[in-house]
Amino acid sequence: MNPASSVQHYENFPVASLLCPPRLRAPIQALYHYARTADDIADEGDAPATQRLADLTAYRDELQTCFAASAAQAKTPSRWPHIFDPLRLVVHRVELPETPLTDLLSAFMQDVEKTEQTIRQGSRPGAAYADRAELLDYCRRSANPVGRLVLHLHGIDDPASLAQSDAICTALQLINFWQDLSRDIPRGRHYLTAADRAAHGVNDADLQALRGTAQTQALIADCCAWARQLMRQGAPLVHRMPGRMAWELRFVVQGGLRILDKIEAQGFNTLQRRPRITVADGALLLWRALGMRARATSPGP
Numbered sequence: 001m002n003p004a005s006s007v008q009h010y011e012n013f014p015v016a017s018l019l020c021p022p023r024l025r026a027p028i029q030a031l032y033h034y035a036r037t038a039d040d041i042a043d044e045g046d047a048p049a050t051q052r053l054a055d056l057t058a059y060r061d062e063l064q065t066c067f068a069a070s071a072a073q074a075k076t077p078s079r080w081p082h083i084f085d086p087l088r089l090v091v092h093r094v095e096l097p098e099t100p101l102t103d104l105l106s107a108f109m110q111d112v113e114k115t116e117q118t119i120r121q122g123s124r125p126g127a128a129y130a131d132r133a134e135l136l137d138y139c140r141r142s143a144n145p146v147g148r149l150v151l152h153l154h155g156i157d158d159p160a161s162l163a164q165s166d167a168i169c170t171a172l173q174l175i176n177f178w179q180d181l182s183r184d185i186p187r188g189r190h191y192l193t194a195a196d197r198a199a200h201g202v203n204d205a206d207l208q209a210l211r212g213t214a215q216t217q218a219l220i221a222d223c224c225a226w227a228r229q230l231m232r233q234g235a236p237l238v239h240r241m242p243g244r245m246a247w248e249l250r251f252v253v254q255g256g257l258r259i260l261d262k263i264e265a266q267g268f269n270t271l272q273r274r275p276r277i278t279v280a281d282g283a284l285l286l287w288r289a290l291g292m293r294a295r296a297t298s299p300g301p
Contacts, residue, residue, distance in 0.1 A: 257288075
């Protein structure tokens with residue numbers, strides 16, 4: 001795989017852009033390529049679940065060599081040198097914690113296992129989570145580690161900042177879920193919880209057929225409101241981040257909120273159409289990012 005090509009998967013949000021401090025571009029890119037490649041192993045192509053899990057296990061083993069004290073372990077031949085050679089340098093240069101990186105792999109493995117179990121049982125349209133608590137635990141491992149690693153690179157570790165970072169990352173993950181229903185459901189996966197589906201009286205056959213109804217639209221609207229609330233909870237983090245990274249984060253937050261706006265504008269029917277950020281949204285995102293700064297510096301309440 002060409003590591004540069006993986007950046008195209010996340011067209012909604014800037015990654016290591018020119019706004020990112022130059023000293024952090026290489027570490028952030030290394031972390032991004034690590035996460036994106038693992039996600040591709042879990043999701044892309046037509047490999048069977050057993051092969052995906054075996055590859056993710058091998059990927060985890062290579063991660064462990066990045067933290068190995070033994071020089072012999074560190075020199076083990078790599079299947080993914082374009083991922084782990086840069087990552088190994090970052091691990092030792094900035095003393096990255098290992099847990100967030102392994103948490104990501106745990107979430108990707110869970111995706112594979114859930115999808116395979118659902119397909120085996122013949123209960124499409126996808127592997128469902130029981131309730132929001134279970135889904136949040138998944139996001140804790142699939143999304144929140146990314147934000148915590150970025151905070152680590154900036155030397156930020158206070159509880160308030162970590163909580164706000166988690167809120168933003170979870171919100172982005174949820175937004176991606178509600179944005180991608182038209183893609184995920186045909187692949188045997190979705191993240192609309194059983195409790196939420198029951199609360200809105202959603203017929204799973206409608207989901208399987210990607211058929212928009214008043215019930216599915218109400219369900220997606222409720223899920224989007226949840227994601228928006230989390231994003232607003234985390235947004236004050238932009239005022240805790242230093243310099244250029246604060247602006248990077250503003251665009252991340254506003255990119256996520258813009259996707260929610262577009263989902264709402266199409267009647268919360270992402271079963272049939274996937275909204276996305278385009279070049280035409282650039283001026284609005286800039287205006288909204290500037291507005292976040294203005295609110296932080298203006299006098300009064």
